[in-house]
Amino acid sequence: MKNIIIYIVVALFFFGCKKFDESNINQNAPENVNPQFLLSNVLAEASNNQAYWGWHAGNLLAQHSSNLEFLPVDRYNLGSNEGLWTATYRLMKDLKDIKNSEQGNEAYTAVADVLTAHQASLLTDLWTNVPFYEALNGQDEGNFTPAFDTQEEIYTGEGGILDLLENAVNTLQNTTDRIEGDLMYQGNLNQWIAFANSLRVRYLVRISNKVNVSTELQDIVDNSVLFQSVMEEADVPYLSASPNQWVIFTEREGRYVDVRMSKTAEDILTPLNDPRMAHYYKPTANSTAGNEQYLGLPNGLSRQSQNNYDLSDISLMGSFLRDEPDAVKASFMTYSELQFCLAEAAQKGLISGSSSTYYENGIQASFDHLGLQMPSGYLTQMNVPLGSGNELEKIMTQKWIASFLNGFEAWFDFRRTGFPDLPMPQDNLNNNVFPVRYAYPSTEQAVNGSNYSQAAGAIGGDNYNSKGWWEQ
Amino acid sequence: MKLFYTVIFVMIGLVGLSQKTIQGVVSNEKNETIPYVKVKIINKNQGTETDENGAFKLMVNASDSIRFSAIGYENQTLSVQNSIDWNITLVSAVNELDEVVVTALGLKRNKRDLGYAVQTLKGEEITEVRHPNLVNALAGRVAGVQTTNGSSGVGSSSRVIIRGETSLSGNNQPLFVVDGVPVSNEFIANNTENLESGFHEVDYGNGIGDLSPDDIASINVLKGPSAAALYGARAAGGVIVIETKEGKASDGIGVSINSSVTFEEIAFLPQFQNRYGQGAGGVFAYEDGLGSGIGDGGLVSFGPEMNGQLITQYDGPSYDENGNPVRGGDVIARNGNPITPTAWNANPDNVRDFFQTGVTSQQNIALSGANDNGSFRLSYTRLDNQGTLPNSDFIRNNVALTSTYNFTDRLSVRTHATFINSSSNHRPGLGYGSENVMYSFLWMGRQVDLTAAEDYWQAGQEGFKQYTYNSQWLDNPYFNVYENRNGFEKNRLLGNAMFKYEISEHLNLRFRSGVDTYSDLRTSRRAFSTQRFPIGAYREDDVSFTELNTDLMLAYDNNFGEKLKFNAAIGANNFTQETRYKSLLAGQLSVPGIYNFENSKIPLEASQFNAQKQINSVYGLTGIAYDRFLFLDVTLRNDWSTTLPVESNSFAYYSVNGAFVFTEKLNTPDWFSYGKLRVSTSSVGSDTDPFQLRNTYAFNQNYGSYPLLTNSSILLNENLKPERINALEAGTELYFFDERIGLDVTVYQNTAKNQIITLPTSSSSGYAGQVINGGVIQSRGVEVMLTTTNIKKENFSWSTYVNFSKGASYVEELPEGIDQYTTGFARLYTTAENTVFYIADSDGGRIGDMYGTGFQKTEDGRIIYGANGLPLRDNELRYLGNYNPDFILGIGNQFEYKGFKLNVLLDWRHGGEIISRTRAVGSTSGVLAETIDGREDGIIGDGVVNVGTESNPIYEENTTAVSASEYYNQFYNRANEESSVYDASYLKIREIGLSYTFPDRWVSKFNIEAFKVGFIARNLFTWTENPHFDPELSAMQGTSQIYGVEDLSYPSSRSYGIQVQFKF
CATH class of the missing domain: 2.60.40.10 (Immunoglobulins)
Structure with missing residues (x-):
């Protein structure tokens, strides 16, 4: 009898063992994937971040729009925007995995580098010194507390933004490898080359107060492929079907009506009689057909100060931003921006060529990007043509108009050039200083404390006013 | 002797x-x-x-x-x-500590033999004041047990933690065992993140809440790892052993009926101010609730004082194009026609009146019988709850059958099966956002009269457009609860069978197998014009779960001579668990009011997760009793878990327990009735959840026809080792004066090593967290149980029990390579901006310490103000408090006079902090009572201004007045966790039960065996620092419950009612 029992005990145990080894294999998701799926993810997510944050922060900081209730950014209470920080590093990890997964495929590596450079610039331009060279090594090296690098190193160091872009261009020009999952350029590597070179122009101009970029810029203009038209610009459109619809289309009413045309936009666009005003914004509720009024609200008003305005006399944002799921194109970089960068470079003597031509191309490209007709005489009206003084201000003002909803680009330009001349929001909570960065995410304090403290010290304090390298 | x-x-x-x-x-x-x-x-x-x-x-x-x-x-x-x-x-004592307790593996033991702390509740105690959720019956009654309730009323999850939190990562829930077989107490939440346009968290209730208290014969709480060592990995948080009732012999079929009806009234509501209505700066006019009036899309109540002056409002009269009367908020029908201004008055009870009196009916009928060959008990329980929140409910049907049968003298079988069907029409949305009606109330203008809102469609827009007071941000709360429903239906079967074969007088073989299986279908409907779902939505979440436990045990029991008793057993156990989760979402609908996937306007979004887990075990135990005063128990167990790497998936446990009943041997005075010392030590291991070893990529929603995959945000770990908890426990049980005074004191120390924890990391590392084996955490505590019979006369008695516990856990050793132990966080808002971190400082930091951002302060602690008169914040993390209590004290008193019995249970939790979103939001919006100050003359904040430089500050008293709305907006800025901290201590009258048992001589005339009527009340009063919410309620964010943070909790309720018990 006892023997039988022992047999039963043993049998029971081994019966349980049958599928024992297999039951902890996760069948819900793959351990390895083809890089094309990661590339698609990065393009969809990163482009969405551009437009999403353009609406929620970039447009407010650059004063394209103003806010009533729920976006403390407008009163310069910026917070840390940890959500974007986390999302950006996660995308950079996807990019790293693209590079790791197909060592043999140069094209994937180069394309991933272009996007890595773009994401890195976003990080350093929003938070100043950030982890870069030691970043993303949690898995490979067990480094969960990466050190922060200076903005200068991130832009100019070996393996930094400019280096990544230049190498990517060289690789793409010579490779025979192909990529898939490219929902932006459908695998057309020439367009990636143009995008990479255009980004080089953007970043060289960005650091041009600190570094003599003239030779390199001139070389790019002379010898490299750049965006030739709006057809090549780096856009990812929203789609008519969920889940790829423009976020404000699916949002509650409040998220839409909470954001208004700014007084700054009214002051800039009205004198130009600019048709883009009627695109970006709606006529006020009180205006009558045939006599549409476009009026803005000053930025950064307290609730109490808003009482001085009748919101029926303040314009909402344009209907393409609320009523259509797929009218917005999420842009990494537009052709018009490239032209304005070149106009600025030419105007400053960094490159040869006519500043005015680039400038006028840029304006035309902005209209083209939006699918609007530039009125005849637009370029010749007062305050538009170059040559009569205030050149830089004119270029930056037109660039500002064109940068609507394009991430934080217009804010970066304002921080660098001071144009357009934005008014200080009356009820700002930042001691009447224009903020220049987000605070570091508090998670960094909690989990990367000593590197955080060092970085905060290095930039002059973890507050909204510590200027980065290129804007000092 | x-x-x-x-x-x-x-x-x-x-x-x-x-x-x-x-x-x-x-x-x-x-x-x-x-x-x-x-x-x-x-x-x-x-x-x-x-x-x-x-x-x-x-x-x-x-x-x-x-x-x-x-x-x-x-x-x-x-x-x-x-x-x-x-x-x-001798008559069995009803309220004395029973001598026989049920311990690990369903072994019935004499309590005097045990070397560890066990506390027992009997069925009668549990049903004296019936709680809809069994877990709540433990509160205050068992030392060292802490319960917290979900905030959405009857049917929500109740958490129970024994001896504090030993594990940083897990849910710390004890293992629940019914008739010797583990059952699931897990709540598998919907996969929601409560994003801007997503679904809110919904609490569908913890597993053990499915059981009916009427089917429970006893609950034995095994508190420490020693007591639980035989249960293996899942028992690290203690074990709650539940025995179901068996049939008893009676004349014919025994019938018992237990019936109670209670009424629930909301006990806690934010204290609102009732002087100023909506608007900022004292002005307001309603036009369309979208900002076209004055402040009518706004969310703050810094508007005009409410003096009956005439102002246009959302419920003011207007007319449509045909001249028919409509309300101001019928914006589409009104089409711009003017609203007649109406009196601007306070509606102090607008929120209170929205809630209703809840009704909970619990009906149980049980039939039982027994003879020499066996017994049966068949029981049916129905619970019907109408919540205090309109349209929310919870219904549960339990059918339980327990039978025993002796096939031969040697072979007997006992089976138990419970079928549970539970369902709800609507479970409230939790957390922050427009799906929680408390959000709507904390942002609602104080003048709003909600009467008109009951008719929640705009005139002529039924099914398309809701009628609400703030179309910009807020859902009409009636629309929310009647249209946007979170329903569910769950069917669960709990069953177990045990065969026992007496091989000889001293040797028996037991085979036990149990199943716990359920499927839970949750349906979420969202109507057109819902803030988060403008074009409606429909979602189904389907959870199915099966757990099997099979156990075979050979037990030996013999006496050697007069004095030596010996028992031993060996056994093996197999545990398998399978979870399947699936959700489908139609994020926009074509036709309003049809909740069916065929009605989806856009491609469906799917999410799916299946997991399984197995543990195989062998165990052995032995016990020696010498001369009824010395006892020694040794247990050994080894588990093999599929969730750990092959090379470390085997882990052993042991426990050694000794007891010495010294009153048997020492010449103690007459009044010293009984005295025992006990000591135990144990070492138990623990595994982890499935799929914690190797990383996988996660599916993202497609972009058009491009599939997207992305990294998972947590780095898994292929080198995990099992967790290990080493426990020491010592205690004494003393009875004096013929057991009229009983004292049980236990001290314990648990040392947890290699805890498997998802440690938050810098996302710049590529991951937001990594799974690691953590450092060393030590918990120490003391538990005291005191029972006294204060008065015992023939007709009157008064007895008291006191349960006290105090404990804390500290980090003894940091994980390798970590110099700052941030063990987790709670997001106070949807965005990452507002986060409370749990950081266990290596320098004496306690588990549960919370950190967040706050004010800039001078060295002597004064708040620094800017030149604009507003307080300045900085981003530095600082200590906010600890979410654990310092001690918990339950005091019960029982009075008996003839057939009358009165029970009063007090529950006191002292210490700990809670960070309140209600306070932050309600202060920003100016609806809370304390924001009434400074409305007319502004506020000069108490603090200083730096008139020097940053490096060389000179502080002067702040003298700048700012408007109340600006002041509160900045002071309670939601990124500032420091300003929203409350003391979480509370004292509650948890239960009062008054019952009368009719004398036998009366009831026997009607052929009734027993008849008892009673008045019962639960959660009658609460005293706590904060006037706005019940600090006992827990919050849920994402898929887990979180601690130390109040997240717009629903008002808790007090309930009272009657209970009738019959036995035939």
């Missing part, structure tokens, strides 16, 4: 007074003899005890009174003069 008495008796006998010998047998109500009953001559240090067969013999004087006492039975005293028959029947 016997010898000692015998000698005395002989001596007394020699003295030769008018003595005689009495002899008899002591037995219980079931006619079973009771061994070792103390038979004492009152007021003399003389007596004996019954032998193995319950027999005794004693020399007495004619004038003596003899007392019979045994643990677990009521004492009985007889005078020698009046008694002839010395065959005594």
Whole structure:
């Protein structure tokens, strides 16, 4: 009898063992994937971040729009925007995995580098010194507390933004490898080359107060492929079907009506009689057909100060931003921006060529990007043509108009050039200083404390006013 | 001992007074003899005890009174003069500590034999004041047990934690065991993140809440790892052993009916101000609730004082294009026609009146019978709850059948099966956002009269457009609860069978197998014009779960000689668990009001997750008892878990427990009835969840026809080792004055090593967290249980029990390579901006310490203000408090007078902090009572201004006045966790039960065996620092419950009602 029992005990145990080894294999998701799926993810997510944050922060900081209730950014209470920080590093990890997964495929590596450079610039331009060279090594090296690098190193160091872009261009020009999952350029590597070179122009101009970029810029203009038209610009459109619809289309009413045309936009666009005003914004509720009024609200008003305005006399944002799921194109970089960068470079003597031509191309490209007709005489009206003084201000003002909803680009330009001349929001909570960065995410304090403290010290304090390298 | 008495008796006998010998047998109500009953001559240090067969013999004087006492039975005293028959029947003690407790693996043990702390609740105690959720019956009654309730009323999750949190990562829930077989207490939440346009968290209730209290015979709480060591990995948080009721013999079929109806009233509501209505800066006019009026899309109540002046409002009269009357908020029908201004008055009870009186009916009928060959008990329980929140409910049907049968003298079987069907029409949305009606109320203008909102569609827009007071941000709360429903239906089967074969007198074989399986279908409907779902939505979440436990045990039990008792057992166990989760979402609908996937306007979004897990185990145990005063138990177990890497998936446990009943051996005074010392040590291991080893990529929603995959945000770990908890426990049980005073004190220390934890990391590392084996955490604590019988007269008695516990856990050693132990966080808002971190500082930091951002302060702690008169914040993390209590004290009093019985249970939790979103939001919006200050003249904040430089500050008193709306907006800025901290201490009158049991002589006339009526009340009063919410309620964010943070909790309720019990 006892023997039988022992047999039963043993049998029971081994019966349980049958599928024992297999039951902890996760069948819900793959351990390895083809890089094309990661590339698609990065393009969809990163482009969405551009437009999403353009609406929620970039447009407010650059004063394209103003806010009533729920976006403390407008009163310069910026917070840390940890959500974007986390999302950006996660995308950079996807990019790293693209590079790791197909060592043999140069094209994937180069394309991933272009996007890595773009994401890195976003990080350093929003938070100043950030982890870069030691970043993303949690898995490979067990480094969960990466050190922060200076903005200068991130832009100019070996393996930094400019280096990544230049190498990517060289690789793409010579490779025979192909990529898939490219929902932006459908695998057309020439367009990636143009995008990479255009980004080089953007970043060289960005650091041009600190570094003599003239030779390199001139070389790019002379010898490299750049965006030739709006057809090549780096856009990812929203789609008519969920889940790829423009976020404000699916949002509650409040998220839409909470954001208004700014007084700054009214002051800039009205004198130009600019048709883009009627695109970006709606006529006020009180205006009558045939006599549409476009009026803005000053930025950064307290609730109490808003009482001085009748919101029926303040314009909402344009209907393409609320009523259509797929009218917005999420842009990494537009052709018009490239032209304005070149106009600025030419105007400053960094490159040869006519500043005015680039400038006028840029304006035309902005209209083209939006699918609007530039009125005849637009370029010749007062305050538009170059040559009569205030050149830089004119270029930056037109660039500002064109940068609507394009991430934080217009804010970066304002921080660098001071144009357009934005008014200080009356009820700002930042001691009447224009903020220049987000605070570091508090998670960094909690989990990367000593590197955080060092970085905060290095930039002059973890507050909204510590200027980065290129804007000092 | 016997010898000692015998000698005395002989001596007394020699003295030769008018003595005689009495002899008899002591037995219980079931006619079973009771061994070792103390038979004492009152007021003399003389007596004996019954032998193995319950027999005794004693020399007495004619004038003596003899007392019979045994643990677990009521004492009985007889005078020698009046008694002839010395065959005594002792009645089981109802409220004394029972002698037999059910321990690990369903083993019934004498409590005196145990070397660890066990606390028992009997069925009667649980049903005296019935709680809809079984877990709540433990609150205040068991030392060292802490319960917290979900905030969405009856049907929501109740958490229970024994001896504080030993694990940083897990849910710390104890293992629940029904009839020796583990059952699931997990709540598998919907996969929601509560994003801007997503679904809110919904609490569908924890598993153990499915059980009916009426089917429970007893609950034994095994508190420490020692007690639980035999249960293996899942018992690290203690074990709650539940035994179901069995049929009892009676004339014919025994019928019992237990019926109660309680009414729930909201007990806690934010305290609102009722002087100023909506608007900022004292002005307001409603036009369309979208900002077209003055402040009518705004969310703050810094508007005009409410003095009955005429102002256009959302419920003011207007007319449509045909001149028919419509309301101001019928914006589409009104089409711009003017609204007649109406009186601007306070509606102090607008929120209170939205809530209703809840009704909970619990009806149980049980049939039972038994004979020599077996027994059965069939029971049906129905619970019907109408929540305090309109349209929310919870319905549960339990059918339970327990049967026992003796096939032969040697083979017996016991089976239990419960089928549970539970469902709800609507479970409230939790967390922050427009799906929680508390959000709507904390942002709603204080002037709003909600009467008009009951008719929640705009005129002519039924099904398309809701009628609400703030179309910009807020859903009409009636629309929310009646249209946007989170329903569910769950079917669950719990079953177990145990075969027992007596191989010989000393050897038996037990085979036990149990299943716990359920499927839970949750349906979420969202109507057109919902803030988060403008074009409606429909979602189904389907959870199915199956757990099987099979156990085979061979047990040996023998006595060697008079004094030595020995038992041993070996066994093996197999545990398998499978979870399948699937959700489908139609994020926009074509036709309003049709909730079906065919009605989806856009491609469906899917999410799916299946997981399984197995643990195989072998175990052995042995116990030695010597002369009824020394006891030693040793247990060993080894588990093999699929969730750990092959090379480390085997882990062993042991426990050694000893007990010494010193009153048996030491010559203690007469009043010292019983004394025991116990000590135990154990080491238990623990595994983890499935799929924690190798990373996978996660599916993202497609972009058009491009599939997207991305990294998972947590780095898994292929080198995990099992967790290990080493526990030490010592205690004593003392009874004095014939057990009228009982004291049980336990001290414990748990040292947890290699805890498997998802440690938050810098996302710049590529991951937001990594799974690691953590450092060393030590918990220490003390538990005290005191029971006293203060008065015991023939018709009146008063007894008291006190349960006290105090404990804390500290980090002893940091994980390798970590210099700052951030063990987790709670997001106070959807965005990452507002986060409370749990950081265990290596320098004496306690588990549960919370950190967040706050004000800039001077060295002497004064808040620094800017030149604009507003307080300045900085981003530095600072200590905010600890979410754990310093101690918990439960005090119960029971009074009995003839058939009347009164129970009062108080529950005191002292210490700990809670960070309140209600406070932050309600202060920003100016609806809370305390924001009434400074409305007219502005506020000069208490603090200083730096008139020097940053590096060389010179502080002067702040003298700048700012408007109240600006001040509160900045002071309670939601990124500032420091300003929203409350003390979480509370004192509650948890239960009052008053019952009357009709005397037998009355009820027997009606052929009724017993009849009892009672008045019951729960959660009657709460005293706590904050006036706005019940600090006991827990919050849920994402898929887990979080601690130390209040997240717009629903008002808790007090309930009172009647309860009737019949037995035929």
